[in-house]
Amino acid sequence: MRKKINVGVIHSLSGTMSFSESPLVDAALMAFNEINESGGVLGAEIKPIVEDCASDAETYGRNTTRLIKRGGIAHFFGCWTSASRKAVKPVVDFSKLEEVLVIIKEDKTSNHRETLD
Numbered sequence: 001m002r003k004k005i006n007v008g009v010i011h012s013l014s015g016t017m018s019f020s021e022s023p024l025v026d027a028a029l030m031a032f033n034e035i036n037e038s039g040g041v042l043g044a045e046i047k048p049i050v051e052d053c054a055s056d057a058e059t060y061g062r063n064t065t066r067l068i069k070r071g072g073i074a075h076f077f078g079c080w081t082s083a084s085r086k087a088v089k090p091v092v093d094f095s096k097l098e099e100v101l102v103i104i105k106e107d108k109t110s111n112h113r114e115t116l117d
Helices: 018-037 057-070 082-094
Strands: 004-011 045-052 073-078 103-107 112-116
Touching: 004 018, 004 057, 018 045, 018 073, 045 057, 057 073, 057 082, 073 082
Parallel strands: 004 045, 004 073
Antiparallel strands: 103 112
């Protein structure tokens, strides 16, 4: 059995933001599937755990808390809106997992790395 890397996918699959965010979940799941089919990440399978945050900032906070308490989450994908990011950041900060909320944009040609909090 291959090692698994659990990743939380926190987007809205219902509510007003679902129109914008559902395709992001589909794209993430498709990317994870392609990565897994080509051998995973350093041989480990990516296991997405999807949470519907229902277009509600408080739900983002609760669902992130639940995923962190469950344990084993290596990274999070999501938080399309600033309100959702504001709800998740204190949860992640309190849990001492700040690095999982950082989004890294990397330019492979110039070794330029830019982080967005």
